[in-house]
Each structure stands twice: as C-alpha cells, then as structure tokens.
Amino acid sequence: MQRRKLGRLFDVSRYTLGGGGIGQVWGATSREEAIKTVQDAHEAGITLFDMAPLYGNGEAEKVMGLAFPTGYPHTLRLTTKCMLGGANGTDVERILTASLQESLKLLKRDYIDVFILHGYVVPDNWHTTLPPKFLSKVxxxxxxxxxxxxxxxxxxxxxxxxxxxxxTAASTQVTNLKIINSESPPDVVQCMANVLDSAGSMEISGERAEPRAVIKQAKDQSVGVMGIRAVAAGALTDTIDRPVAADSSEQYDYDRAARFRLIAADMGASPAQLAHRYALSMPGVETVVLGVKNREELVDCLLAEAAPALEASVVQRIDTAVRN
Structure with missing residues (x-):
C-alpha cells in the first residue's frame, strides 16, 4: 500500500482503518469479525488506526486491544479522541487526561500517536438554531x-x-480556518473527503460545506489531513446498510448520488470502490479513513486503493454529474 507523510509527523498508509465500523456504528458485526478485520487491515499494509471512546461505547478500542495479543507491531500507529462538549475551561485538562487514560487501558498501550478533539469548535457567542442541550454535549x-x-x-x-x-474540521468555515491558521495549529485535522462535499449528519453550521478549502489551507500550513466520510455515511454505496429516516441527511445524500452510482456501474466498479478512489485522488488528503465493519468491505476498499488513480476526465465527469 502506498504511503504519504502526515503533515509534519510521520509516514502513514493511504488508508486508515476507522473505529466506527469495528465499533458497530455503521451496522452490526461481531467482535470476532472486527478483530479479524483489524488484523487483515494491518497485513494489507494499513498502518494507522483511528479510534474513539464513542465508537460503540469503547468497543472499537477493546477490539484494537485484543487484535494484537503479543503486542502492537512497531509500524502501527493509533489515534483516539475525546468529546469535551461544553466543559468549563478549568475542567478541560482533567477530562482529557481521564479520557486518555481509559482509552490507553482499553487499547493496551502506554501512549497515543495522535489525540483528537472529538466534536466541534464553534465561535464564541455563536447564534444558532441548534438546541443548547445538544450543543453543550458536542x-x-x-x-x-x-x-x-x-x-x-x-x-x-x-x-x-x-x-x-x-x-475535527466540521464546524463553521471561519472557525475551521482560524484553527489551522493559528499560532498553535493542530498537527492533524480530520476533514470531509467525499464526492458530495457532505458532512451529512455531522453538519451543524447550515453553511454550504467547503471542505476542499479547509484541506488546501491545511496542506499550505503543513497540517496533516485525514479524509473522513469517503462514502458519506453510506450514501455513496449501493444501499445504506442501516435504517435511516426518510428525511435524514443520509437519505438526502443517497438520493442525490443516483448519477454517481450509474457512473460506477458504467465503470464496472461498486459505488463504494469508486467513492474511495475519488477520495484518494483528492489533492491534500494524505490518508482516507475507512468505516468498514468486516473483511468483505475491507477487500472492496483495498481493490480501490490498488486501482490506478482516477483520470482528471473521470473526476470531472463525476463532479458534473453530482453537481447537476
């Protein structure tokens, strides 16, 4: 598997295995199957694994801790996250430290390569229609x-x-860019990287999403970019693999990706394969986080990574179809 340097940090595989799938966020799987998926991912050349306590209430981290019973390979790198919500400033360090310690325990590791703030950073005194109770959590x-x-x-x-x-760069655009351009920028940002430029249910600002501008700015500042939601939470697959509401963002994205699925069929590829090839082709995205929950889905993604890079004419065809 190809590798890229993640910002100023270290080389990583073009794919990262995300914890959502193995934590059973994206549909049901078994712990045994999740463990085998992790092991096969590493054997296939994946070196970065992206975890979080919220992925199955610790299930993803437990799976990682069980996948390598004799110890982690020296080439393997781990991320995990912490959702602070509306914590008081004086409580931040305590909450981050406690969350990290619990994650390290489940992961059976004494350090984390990248610790990521889960959720959003929003402007001070932000005027929004979102319920205050919800906003205070995320x-x-x-x-x-x-x-x-x-x-x-x-x-x-x-x-x-x-x-x-x-x-996670999924807040208002001005906030995303302020964080990247600050005197103390993050080492890494996780940013939407999909055909639709969609954050789906993660969207909170009501703005027109411009993740490509965030990715470009991160690249200019040597901030590493992990592309997330390559299949737009299932909207860029044959069928969404879990029940979603008719008025949900996932269903909306699925409906507007109809022409994308036709292009995939015309190319003899599954929509998921083509979605991952597209994400891998996006300038500035150093690694694409997979949401797979089993080995079958992993194989589909590996085929996409092994395929030739999408030609510019194909990317243009896809963009035109989706925009129209």
Whole structure:
C-alpha cells in the first residue's frame, strides 16, 4: 500500500482503518469479525488506526486491544479522541487526561500517536438554531479551545502520553480556518473527503460545506489531513446498510448520488470502490479513513486503493454529474 507523510509527523498508509465500523456504528458485526478485520487491515499494509471512546461505547478500542495479543507491531500507529462538549475551561485538562487514560487501558498501550478533539469548535457567542442541550454535549467555544484545550494537549505531549494532537474540521468555515491558521495549529485535522462535499449528519453550521478549502489551507500550513466520510455515511454505496429516516441527511445524500452510482456501474466498479478512489485522488488528503465493519468491505476498499488513480476526465465527469 502506498504511503504519504502526515503533515509534519510521520509516514502513514493511504488508508486508515476507522473505529466506527469495528465499533458497530455503521451496522452490526461481531467482535470476532472486527478483530479479524483489524488484523487483515494491518497485513494489507494499513498502518494507522483511528479510534474513539464513542465508537460503540469503547468497543472499537477493546477490539484494537485484543487484535494484537503479543503486542502492537512497531509500524502501527493509533489515534483516539475525546468529546469535551461544553466543559468549563478549568475542567478541560482533567477530562482529557481521564479520557486518555481509559482509552490507553482499553487499547493496551502506554501512549497515543495522535489525540483528537472529538466534536466541534464553534465561535464564541455563536447564534444558532441548534438546541443548547445538544450543543453543550458536542462543542467547545473557540476561546475555550485556545485558552484551555491547546495547553492541555501540549502538556500531554510533553508528558509523552501523546505524540501529536488534532481536531475535527466540521464546524463553521471561519472557525475551521482560524484553527489551522493559528499560532498553535493542530498537527492533524480530520476533514470531509467525499464526492458530495457532505458532512451529512455531522453538519451543524447550515453553511454550504467547503471542505476542499479547509484541506488546501491545511496542506499550505503543513497540517496533516485525514479524509473522513469517503462514502458519506453510506450514501455513496449501493444501499445504506442501516435504517435511516426518510428525511435524514443520509437519505438526502443517497438520493442525490443516483448519477454517481450509474457512473460506477458504467465503470464496472461498486459505488463504494469508486467513492474511495475519488477520495484518494483528492489533492491534500494524505490518508482516507475507512468505516468498514468486516473483511468483505475491507477487500472492496483495498481493490480501490490498488486501482490506478482516477483520470482528471473521470473526476470531472463525476463532479458534473453530482453537481447537476
């Protein structure tokens, strides 16, 4: 498998195995199958594994901790995350540290390569129609991020318990760019990388999504880019593999990807294969996070990575079909 340098950090495989699938977020699987999927992913050349406590209430981290009973291969790297929500600034360091310690215990590891803020950073005094109760669970303000989150991350780096830190760039565009362009930028951002430029159910701002501008700015600042949601939470597959509401963002994205599926069929590929080839072709995306939950889905993705890069004319055809 090809590799790229992740920002200023280290080389990583073009694919990252995400924890959502093996944590049973994207449909049912068994722990045994999830463990075998992790093992096969590593054997196939995947070197980065992206975990979080929220992926199955710790299930993804448990699976990783069980997948290598004799110890992790020296080439394998791990991320995990912490959802701070509307924590008071003075509580940030304690919450991050406690979450990290629990993750390390489940992962059976004494350090994490990249510790990522799960959720959103939003502007101070942000006016939004989102329920305050919801926002308090998933977002921190920009001032809290600058004054408390960054210092806590840097302290953890100095302790050796993390090697780097990152954020999810799925907030308002101005906030995403401010974080990347700050005096203390993250080492890594996770950013939407799909045909539709869609954040799906992760979208909170109501703006027209512009993830490619975020990716370009991150690249310019030597911030590593992990592309997420390559299949738009299932919208860019043959069929969404779990029940979704008729008025959900996933169903909306699935419907507007109808022409994309026709192009995939015309090319003799599954929609998921073509979606991953497209994400891998996006400039500035150094690794694409997979949401697979079993070995069958993993094989489909591996075929996409092994295929030739999409020609510019094919990318243009896809873009035109989706935009229209």
């Amino acid at each position: 977002a921190v303000t920009l001032s809290t991020f600058n004054d408390f989150v960054i210092p806590a991350f840097e302290k953890l780096k100095k302790s050796g318990r993390i090697k780097a830190w990152g954020v």
